[in-house]
Amino acid sequence: xxxxxxxxxxxxxxxxxxxxxxxxxxxxxxxxxxxxxxxxxxxxxxxxxxxxxxxxxxxxxxxxxxxxxxxxxxxxxxxxxxxxxxxxxxxxxxxxxxxxxxxxxxxxxxxxxxxxxxxxxxxxxxxxxxxxxxxxxxxxxxxxxxxxxxxxxxxxxxxxxxxxxxxxxxxxxxxxxxxxxxxxxxxxxxxxxxxxxxxxxxxxxxxxxxxxxxxxxxxxxxxxxxxxxxxxxxxxxxxxxxxxxxxxxxxxxxxxxxxxxxxxxxxxxxxx
Amino acid sequence: xxxxxxxxxxxxxxxxxxxxxxxxxxxxxxxxxxxxxxxxxxxxxxxxxxxxxxxxxxxxxxxxxxxxxxxxxxxxxxxxxxxxxxxxxxxxxxxxxxxxxxxxxxxxxxxxxxxxxxxxxxxxxxxxxxxxxxxxxxxxxxxxxxxxxxxxxxxxxxxxxxxxxxxxxxxxxxxxxxxxxxxxxxxxxxxxxxxxxxxxxxxxxxxxxxxxxxxxxxxxxxxxxxxxxxxxxxxxxxxxxxxxxxxxx
Numbered sequence: 001x002x003x004x005x006x007x008x009x010x011x012x013x014x015x016x017x018x019x020x021x022x023x024x025x026x027x028x029x030x031x032x033x034x035x036x037x038x039x040x041x042x043x044x045x046x047x048x049x050x051x052x053x054x055x056x057x058x059x060x061x062x063x064x065x066x067x068x069x070x071x072x073x074x075x076x077x078x079x080x081x082x083x084x085x086x087x088x089x090x091x092x093x094x095x096x097x098x099x100x101x102x103x104x105x106x107x108x109x110x111x112x113x114x115x116x117x118x119x120x121x122x123x124x125x126x127x128x129x130x131x132x133x134x135x136x137x138x139x140x141x142x143x144x145x146x147x148x149x150x151x152x153x154x155x156x157x158x159x160x161x162x163x164x165x166x167x168x169x170x171x172x173x174x175x176x177x178x179x180x181x182x183x184x185x186x187x188x189x190x191x192x193x194x195x196x197x198x199x200x201x202x203x204x205x206x207x208x209x210x211x212x213x214x215x216x217x218x219x220x221x222x223x224x225x226x227x228x229x230x231x232x233x234x235x236x237x238x239x240x241x242x243x244x245x246x247x248x249x250x251x252x253x254x255x256x257x258x259x260x261x262x263x264x265x266x267x268x269x270x271x272x
Numbered sequence: 273x274x275x276x277x278x279x280x281x282x283x284x285x286x287x288x289x290x291x292x293x294x295x296x297x298x299x300x301x302x303x304x305x306x307x308x309x310x311x312x313x314x315x316x317x318x319x320x321x322x323x324x325x326x327x328x329x330x331x332x333x334x335x336x337x338x339x340x341x342x343x344x345x346x347x348x349x350x351x352x353x354x355x356x357x358x359x360x361x362x363x364x365x366x367x368x369x370x371x372x373x374x375x376x377x378x379x380x381x382x383x384x385x386x387x388x389x390x391x392x393x394x395x396x397x398x399x400x401x402x403x404x405x406x407x408x409x410x411x412x413x414x415x416x417x418x419x420x421x422x423x424x425x426x427x428x429x430x431x432x433x434x435x436x437x438x439x440x441x442x443x444x445x446x447x448x449x450x451x452x453x454x455x456x457x458x459x460x461x462x463x464x465x466x467x468x469x470x471x472x473x474x475x476x477x478x479x480x481x482x483x484x485x486x487x488x489x490x491x492x493x494x495x496x497x498x499x500x501x502x503x504x505x506x507x508x509x510x511x512x513x514x515x516x517x518x519x520x521x
Contacts, residue, residue, distance in 0.1 A: 053477060085479045092477075097470040100478075101419030102394040104320055112395070116479045144320070146423070160478060 002032035002198045003072035003087070003167040005052065010067030010078065012051060014060060021047045022222045025067070029215060031167075032195040036209030037202040039219035040243050045202040046093065048219075049170045052200075053090045054080035071168060086117060089166035093173045095157035099145040106137065109145045110159050117164060128163060135159055135189055150177030154186065162193075169193065170200045175208045187211035206244055218243065275315035275499060277400040280388050282503035287384030289507040293514040296369075296376040303380055307331055310387050318390040322422070327390050334383065338375045345371030394418060412475060416468040424460070431456045 005028070012022040022044045029035045037045050050056040052069055057079045065078040071087060092098050103109040110128045114120075132138045135155050140148060145156060154177050161169065171190075175183055190199060190212045203209055209216065216233035218226040220243055226236060237244075275283075290302055309316040310327055318324040346355070349367030356363055389397075394415055401411045435452065 055473060055477060058476075059473075083476055083479070085477055090477050092470070092474055094470070097467065098474045098478075099471075100475055100480075101422075101471065102398055102415055104393060108395065113478050144322075164479070 001167055002196055004031045004070075005029040005168055005198055005200070006068075006070040007048075007052070008068050008070075010048075010051065010069060011065065012047060012056070012079070013064040015062055016064060020222055022051070025219075025222075025224055027217060027224065027227065029198055029200065031198050033214045034190060034194060034199045034201060034212050035215040035217060036213035037200055037217050037219060038204065038206070038209055038240075038244055040204055043219040043243075044222035045204075045219055046172055047222075049090055049172050049200065049202055051079045052168075052170060053085070053088050054083045055090075057081040058083060086164035086166050088168045088170065089161035089164060090170040091154075091157045091161055091172060091174060093176060095150070095153040095177060096146075098157035098160055099153065101146065104144055105142045106132070106145055106148075106156055106159075107141045109156065110163050113160050113163050128159075131159055131163055134192075135162075136185060151179060151182030151186075154178060154182070155189070158186075158189070166197065168198045168200075170202070172202050173204065174201065175203055175205050178208075183207055184211070204244070277392060277396060279497075279499040279503065280315070280392065282500045282507075284384045284388050286503045286507045286510075287380055289510050291377045291380040291384075293510055296372045299376045299380050303376065303383060306380075306383050306387055310390070316387050316391045319393055323390040327386060330383070330386055334379045338372075338379065341375035341378075342368055342371035345374070389418070408480065409472075412472055412480065413468075416471055419471075420464045420468060424464075427460060427464075428453070428456065431460065 007025055007027045010022060010025045011020055013020050025044075025048060027035070037048070039045055047056065051065075052071070056063070057065075057076075058081055067079075068075055068077045069079050070076070071080070071084060074087075099109060100112055103112055107125065107128050110131065111124055114124055114127075129138065129141065132141055135158065137152070137155055137159060140152055140156070145153070148156060154174060158171075158174075174186060178186055187208055190201065190208070193199060194214075199212075201209055201212060214229065216226070216228055216230065217224055218240055226233070226240070228236070287302065287306070290299055306316075310318065318327050343363070346363035346368040347361060349370055350362075350364050351366035353365050354362045355365045355368055397418075398411055398415050401414065402408070432452065435456075
């Protein structure tokens with residue numbers, strides 16, 4: 001069941017004299033919704049995701065942090081000091097790293113997550129196969145994970161996390177290794193998870209966010225500079241031309257010669 | 273038939289005991305046996321296609337290594353009678369024997385370890401290490417290092433191709449190849465360390481550190497203890513006989 005994620009006045013410094021990686025970040029994400037966390041590189045998106053998962057708290061004991069992170073009913077002040085998996089799942093920027101290297105097949109790789117959670121049973125293979133089917137990966141079930149393409153790896157990395165059915169799922173720059181077709185497929189997977197999982201999609205590109213998100217947050221220099229719904233975001237897009245590849249998206253859409261199709265796509269994603 | 277990991281490790285121990293304590297005449301049949309087992313006996317067969325490829329390559333290189341080591345030592349270590357003459361080159365008895373001893377020992381040591389790792393799934397090995405009570409972080413380090421070694425040839429090929437694509441003559445000849453190899457080695461190792469850290473974090477993010485008690489993952493099988501016992505007994509007998517032989521001389 002999806003959980004609410006709330007961050008209030010959260011600030012973070014890796015060590016005493018370092019610049020603040022995050023400053024007064026406040027954000028509430030409704031259960032089952034998708035929040036797009038947008039911003040250029042070095043804006044603090046990954047740091048925020050790592051803080052929510054607990055990896056930051058458990059690895060940087062000397063860090064200076066303030067504020068609060070609340071995952072469902074569990075409040076952590078200032079941040080979780082242990083990894084919160086399987087309550088919070090995170091897929092990394094580079095899906096290649098999310099492959100353990102311990103398993104010979106994709107099925108084994110995904111089952112490893114259940115094994116580490118001490119979940120055993122005869123239904124595990126069928127559970128894994130059902131998930132692979134859902135993600136359009138059944139044909140890769142017996143392939144060696146390290147031989148997969150970027151888009152395939154991205155979905156396997158997602159499956160590694162999804163198999164544990166986390167109520168909160170964080171995706172760190174998932175569109176990095178996806179081409180147009182893979183991106184749309186990935187977007188439909190994310191949309192399919194709406195309602196059952198609360199999701200945060202951190203990205204510097206707009207396509208996946210526009211296709212999936214209900215709530216849009218823009219970060220720059222460790223601060224939130226915009227937060228709003230789809231309509232507000234689209235209305236303010238031109239303000240963020242310097243931070244986000246807005247022009248590229250609009251340019252691509254406006255270059256579609258068929259005006260009916262162009263209008264249909266622009267209406268679908270909410271651009272007028 | 274199935275051999276558990278402790279049985280295979282006992283076999284490796286037996287191979288190492290033989291390599292260090294027995295003369296090369298005994299070890300050559302052992303090497304042949306190991307190669308045969310790796311191709312025909314299920315518990316020792318490589319578990320993946322790439323492992324099979326590496327194993328076959330290693331076998332070919334090992335044969336070449338024997339010839340090179342024996343030849344070089346036979347030529348340079350000029351002690352004892354000349355065993356044979358090839359055109360104008362004299363090969364001496366002591367050198368040939370020394371070359372054979374060293375090369376056979378090296379091959380038996382490395383081959384036995386290679387057979388073990390090629391025929392064992394990483395995941396099974398991880399479970400075994402955990403069942404011994406080793407900390408999760410330690411097991412991760414070992415496994416990530418193994419994964420790095422497995423990926424290394426592929427990475428080297430990738431870097432070579434990238435360098436070649438920008439016109440660097442990395443494959444122009446053996447000298448260029450060797451020079452390029454040493455140049456890419458340190459960045460390759462450094463990037464692999466960074467990568468291992470990332471992979472470790474990713475494992476942690478999947479709950480790898482949580483984990484249950486070690487008793488659940490014990491995989492001892494009563495039937496396979498016979499093999500363990502046999503291999504360990506044989507190793508002990510060889511050690512005892514060698515000590516007796518050493519004392520009596």
